[in-house]
Every structure is written in C-alpha cells, then in structure tokens.
Amino acid sequence: MLAIERKNEILALLQQEKSVIVAELRERYGVTEETIRRDLDKLEKEGLARKTYGGAVLNESLNTDLPFKIRKRANVESKQYIAEIINELVEDGDNLMLDASSTAVYAAKSLKHKKNLTIITNSVEILLDAADVAGWRILSTGGSLKEGSLALVGYQAVNMIQSYHVDKAIISCKGIDKHAGITDSSELDMQIKKAMLEAANQSIIMADRSKWGKVAFTKICDLNHIDYLVTESEPDAQWLQACEDAGVTLRYSQTSMEDK
Amino acid sequence: MLAIERKNEILALLQQEKSVIVAELRERYGVTEETIRRDLDKLEKEGLARKTYGGAVLNESLNTDLPFKIRKRANVESKQYIAEIINELVEDGDNLMLDASSTAVYAAKSLKHKKNLTIITNSVEILLDAADVAGWRILSTGGSLKEGSLALVGYQAVNMIQSYHVDKAIISCKGIDKHAGITDSSELDMQIKKAMLEAANQSIIMADRSKWGKVAFTKICDLNHIDYLVTESEPDAQWLQACEDAGVTLRYSQTSMEDK
DNA sequence: AATTAATGCTGGCTATTGAACGGAAAAATG
DNA sequence: CATTTTTCCGTTCAATAGCCAGCATTAATT
Numbered sequence: 001m002l003a004i005e006r007k008n009e010i011l012a013l014l015q016q017e018k019s020v021i022v023a024e025l026r027e028r029y030g031v032t033e034e035t036i037r038r039d040l041d042k043l044e045k046e047g048l049a050r051k052t053y054g055g056a057v058l059n060e061s062l063n064t065d066l067p068f069k070i071r072k073r074a075n076v077e078s079k080q081y082i083a084e085i086i087n088e089l090v091e092d093g094d095n096l097m098l099d100a101s102s103t104a105v106y107a108a109k110s111l112k113h114k115k116n117l118t119i120i121t122n123s124v125e126i127l128l129d130a131a132d133v134a135g136w137r138i139l140s141t142g143g144s145l146k147e148g149s150l151a152l153v154g155y156q157a158v159n160m161i162q163s164y165h166v167d168k169a170i171i172s173c174k175g176i177d178k179h180a181g182i183t184d185s186s187e188l189d190m191q192i193k194k195a196m197l198e199a200a201n202q203s204i205i206m207a208d209r210s211k212w213g214k215v216a217f218t219k220i221c222d223l224n225h226i227d228y229l230v231t232e233s234e235p236d237a238q239w240l241q242a243c244e245d246a247g248v249t250l251r252y253s254q255t256s257m258e259d260k
Numbered sequence: 261m262l263a264i265e266r267k268n269e270i271l272a273l274l275q276q277e278k279s280v281i282v283a284e285l286r287e288r289y290g291v292t293e294e295t296i297r298r299d300l301d302k303l304e305k306e307g308l309a310r311k312t313y314g315g316a317v318l319n320e321s322l323n324t325d326l327p328f329k330i331r332k333r334a335n336v337e338s339k340q341y342i343a344e345i346i347n348e349l350v351e352d353g354d355n356l357m358l359d360a361s362s363t364a365v366y367a368a369k370s371l372k373h374k375k376n377l378t379i380i381t382n383s384v385e386i387l388l389d390a391a392d393v394a395g396w397r398i399l400s401t402g403g404s405l406k407e408g409s410l411a412l413v414g415y416q417a418v419n420m421i422q423s424y425h426v427d428k429a430i431i432s433c434k435g436i437d438k439h440a441g442i443t444d445s446s447e448l449d450m451q452i453k454k455a456m457l458e459a460a461n462q463s464i465i466m467a468d469r470s471k472w473g474k475v476a477f478t479k480i481c482d483l484n485h486i487d488y489l490v491t492e493s494e495p496d497a498q499w500l501q502a503c504e505d506a507g508v509t510l511r512y513s514q515t516s517m518e519d520k
Numbered sequence: 521a522a523t524t525a526a527t528g529c530t531g532g533c534t535a536t537t538g539a540a541c542g543g544a545a546a547a548a549t550g
Numbered sequence: 551c552a553t554t555t556t557t558c559c560g561t562t563c564a565a566t567a568g569c570c571a572g573c574a575t576t577a578a579t580t
Contacts, residue, residue: 003525003526003527019262019265021262022568022569023567023568031527031528032527032528032529033568033569034527034528034529034569034570035526035527035528037568037569037570038526038527051569052262052263052264053262053263053264053534053535053536053567053568053569054262054263054535054536054567054568055262057262057264057265124384124387124388124391124400127384127405127410128384128388128410130405131384131405131409131410134407137404138404138405139402139403139404139405139416140384140400140401140402140403140404140405140412141400141402142399142400142401142402142403142412142416142417142420143399143400143402144397144398144399144400145387145390145391145398145399145400147394149391150387150388150391152400152402156399156402156420157402160402160416263535263536263537282558282559283558291537291538292537292538292539293558293559294537294538294539294559294560295536295537295538297558297559297560298536298537311559313545313546313557313558313559314546314557314558314559
C-alpha cells in the first residue's frame with residue numbers, strides 16, 4: 001500500500017467518524033504508530049485534522065458546507081504543491097494580501113502555523129478558514145459578493161486595498177504568457193488583483209501548469225512586474241528563459257511527479 | 261474515546277442541559293471523578309462553564325461572547341420564531357442591513373424566497389449563506405475579523421455602512437431595558453449596530469426573552485429609537501406598556517392568546 | 521552508486537488518568 | 551445554632567500511555 005493511499009484512507013475515515021485513534025490505525029495498517037503520527041502530521045499541516053493526545057479529530061472549522069464546491073476539487077494536488085512553496089516564501093509577522101482564488105485558499109490553510117500574520121483578503125472562504133487562528137489579524141476588503149463565487153469585488157474592495165500597504169501579495173490568475181503577461185477572465189477580479197499587486201512590496205503569482213501559455217480576457221500586469229512565480233513542477237526551458245529575461249524568480253516543487 | 265471528544269461532549273451536554281453533574285458524567289464515561297473535574301477545569305478556563313459544588317453550569321455571562329460555533333446551537337427555537345416574524349416585515353426588493361448575530365443568520369435564511377433583496381452585512385456567515393441566492397445583491401462591510409467570531413468590525417466597516425442608506429436595519433442585541441435602552445457586550449459590535457440603525461429608515465431589533473430586562477456593557481440606542489421589536493412570545497404587561505410608551509411596535513409569534 | 525522518501529526503532533519527555541488524603545462545603549442531626 | 555456526618559474538592563504522587571526527535575534501515579528513483 002502506498003503511503004498516499006493510506007493517508008487518504010485515514011482522511012476518509014476521519015471524515016466519517018469525526019475522530020481517529022492512533023493505536024487503531026496502527027492495527028489496521030500494520031505499521032508503527034510513528035508512521036501513523038506522521039500521516040496525521042501531514043493532515044494537520046493541510047488543515048484537515050487536529051492532532052490530539054491519542055489520535056486526531058476532524059477539523060470542523062472548514063467543514064461548513066460551502067455553496068461552491070466546484071472549482072475546489074479540481075487540481076487539488078497541484079494547489080497543495082503550490083501552497084507548500086508559498087509556505088516557504090512567507091515569514092512570521094508578514095503582512096499579506098490574498099485573492100479569492102481556490103489556490104489562495106490552500107495557501108492560507110498551509111500558513112496556519114505561521115505566527116502573527118496580517119492578512120487582507122477579498123475571499124469569504126479565507127475569512128472563514130482563518131477565523132480560528134489565534135494571533136492573526138484578518139481584514140476583509142468588503143465589497144459586493146460576486147455572483148456564483150465567494151469573492152468580494154467592486155470599488156469598495158479596491159478602495160480598501162488601496163488604503164493599505166503590505167509585504168507580499170499572493171494571487172493567482174487565469175493565464176500567463178510571455179507577451180500578454182498575467183491575465184484574468186473577469187474584469188472584477190482583475191481590478192482586485194491589480195490593486196493588490198500595486199499595494200505590495202513583493203508580487204507572488206501562483207499558476208499551475210495549465211495556466212502557462214494561456215491568455216485570458218483582461219490584463220493584470222506584465223510579466224516583469226512579478227517578483228515570484230510559483231508553480232507545481234519545473235516548466236519547459238523556454239519558460240525558464242522567459243522568466244529569467246523578465247527578472248522573475250521561479251519557484252516550483254522539487255518533489256512533484258513530472259507528469260501523470 | 262479520546263479525551264478531547266469527552267470534553268466536547270460534556271460541553272454539548274452542558275449547552276443542552278445548562279448544567280452537568282460530576283457523578284453522572286463519571287458513570288457515563290466510566291472514568292473517575294477527578295478526570296471529569298479536570299475536564300470541567302479546562303472548560304472553566306476557556307470561559308465556557310462555571311464549576312459549582314457537585315458539577316458545573318453553563319457560563320452565560322452577559323458580557324462574554326461564546327465562541328461562534330457554540331453559540332450557534334443555543335436557543336435555536338426562539339431564533340426561528342423570530343426569523344419568521346422578520347420574514348413578515350421584509351418585502352421583495354427591500355434594501356437591508358443585517359448584523360453578525362446568530363439570530364440574524366436565521367433571519368437571512370428565512371428570507372431566501374424573497375426577490376431582489378439588497379443585503380449589507382458584516383457577518384461572514386450570512387455572506388456565505390446568501391451567496392447562492394440568485395438575484396440578490398450582497399454587500400460586505402469589510403473590516404477586521406473579530407477574534408472568536410465571524411463578525412467584521414472596526415472603522416472600515418463603520419465607514420462603509422455610513423456611506424449607504426437602506427430601508428430596514430435588522431439587528432440583535434445582548435440586553436434590552438426600559439431605562440438603559442438597547443445594549444451590547446462589545447464596543448466593536450455596538451459601533452456596527454449603531455451605524456446600521458442610523459443608516460436605515462426602519463429599525464428592527466430582534467431580542468429573545470432572555471434579553472429582556474438585561475443591561476449589557478455598552479449602549480446602542482434608546483428604546484424610542486426603535487421601530488420594531490421582535491421577540492418569540494408575548495412579554496409581560498409591563499413590557500407591553502413600556503413599548504407603547506416608547507412608540508415601539510412589538511411583534512411576537514402568535515402562538516399565545518392575545519387580541520391583535 | 522547516490523539520493524530521497526518512507527518507515528522503524530530507541531530513549532527521553534509529556535500528558536492523561538487514577539488513587540490517596542487532608543480539608544472545605546453542604547447536609548443532617550440534635 | 552452548633553455539631554456531626556457526608557459529600558465533594560484540590561493537591562500530590564505514581565503509573566501508564568502517548569509523543570517527539572534523531573538516527574538507522576529499507577525501498578524506490580535517478
């Protein structure tokens with residue numbers, strides 16, 4: 001049995017039973033408790049479980065049924081790889097802006113053990129998720145709830161963003177292209193992301209492989225405005241070159257499988 | 261059974277029964293009384309219970325907010341009665357402000373079949389809940405996420421509220437008293453509620469029976485600033501009189517006998 | 521062969537629980 | 551109302567179970 005299979009089974013069990021016990025899992029899988037504990041460590045880091053003496057309980061904070069489960073399921077693995085890199089780029093005490101993308105939600109989850117973060121976001125989901133982290137300052141941009149999403153948009157949100165300045169903006173996009181730069185499909189989202197990038201010292205763009213070479217409807221900014229570009233695996237040589245030309249630091253997971 | 265599970269169950273029991281007895285819990289869980297007491301110690305440290313001789317009672321102190329996950333479960337029936345009345349007071353096409361109380365969440369749920377509402381709220385939960393209703397305009401106040409709750413507070417939220425004007429403000433409170441007026445336990449919440457009331461043509465206060473005659477820390481407004489007072493059952497004669505004196509229209513569930 | 525991830529093992533450390541006991545609070549008794 | 555009895559509480563101590571960190575081993579990959 002693969003380690004990842006076991007981990008997923010434990011998660012399924014956890015969701016079903018609401019809690020698991022280390023000793024029982026050791027029996028069930030015939031491995032040592034240390035191994036089980038390491039699985040639980042990972043689940044905890046992903047924000048899915050909360051370890052406790054003797055076992056772990058389901059993290060109920062994100063168990064609230066969200067109306068929009070659609071995009072969240074897609075490409076989960078890529079998003080988690082990306083979230084791990086984000087975790088390396090963020091330090092305790094940082095002031096951050098996070099957009100309302102599903103990748104940003106994973107990023108926020110992975111940041112939960114950082115201390116004293118200040119997060120400004122237009123994502124209702126991130127608000128909900130970060131609400132129970134002690135010691136964080138969480139600011140909502142306000143604004144209009146965009147139809148069919150959990151993103152706050154509009155001029156109130158943009159205004160609010162413009163009245164702050166942060167260390168790092170962490171946002172995602174729909175397309176990334178050498179010539180067209182960073183693009184998005186929705187003007188409302190674009191305004192938010194643009195404002196966030198302009199309000200931050202460092203610009204960090206998250207883009208999984210499917211975004212590379214794509215051009216979407218509206219432009220957020222040029223490639224050379226970006227400081228970090230985070231993706232889940234090593235891009236082609238042409239992209240490495242393009243990023244170097246544009247002065248963009250490329251970060252990707254060293255551990256992810258190349259394809260399939 | 262994990263220790264944390266037992267502790268959570270005791271808390272749930274406490275919520276439900278309002279009090280627990282050490283000896284009964286010892287029976288129920290098959291542990292010694294010392295263990296139960298230690299659980300109760302922890303609950304007391306968290307501000308959720310108050311130990312007494314032989315057991316513990318639920319801490320319903322007026323000036324402390326329970327964690328939102330707990331509070332949500334309390335008094336569900338009253339809140340639903342109140343939500344029904346709210347439903348009668350709101351018309352299709354209304355512009356509303358809703359605060360971040362759990363009663364307001366129920367009110368929002370009961371409004372789901374109304375058409376073309378515009379809702380301004382500082383509640384993350386209402387945002388989440390209303391997101392999937394087609395045809396509504398939903399605006400978030402933005403602001404800081406208040407520790408231990410899903411309420412957005414602070415001057416950004418207040419500013420945002422002040423830049424709008426709506427038909428009806430629907431808010432709840434911690435205390436309502438003839439002389440002290442409408443009061444709340446938290447200044448941050450009070451600022452929001454006050455601003456909402458001032459930005460609305462009609463003021464609707466929701467207050468279940470437990471709030472009547474209570475006085476909490478900060479004042480939101482006087483009784484005579486209120487247009488409608490909604491509660492779950494008929495109050496005492498003295499309250500009927502007090503509302504009439506203050507020019508407040510009292511609305512309650514018609515399950516009791518009274519000429520209307 | 522070298523690297524890396526996964527797992528197991530060891531030993532020191534911590535958390536949880538139960539038992540014991542003196543003292544405090546409530547209840548019973550006169 | 552004072553005294554006795556009972557019940558309950560808090561503290562301490564010990565035992566056990568579980569935890570963590572580091573290192574060794576194995577298996578898979580390059």
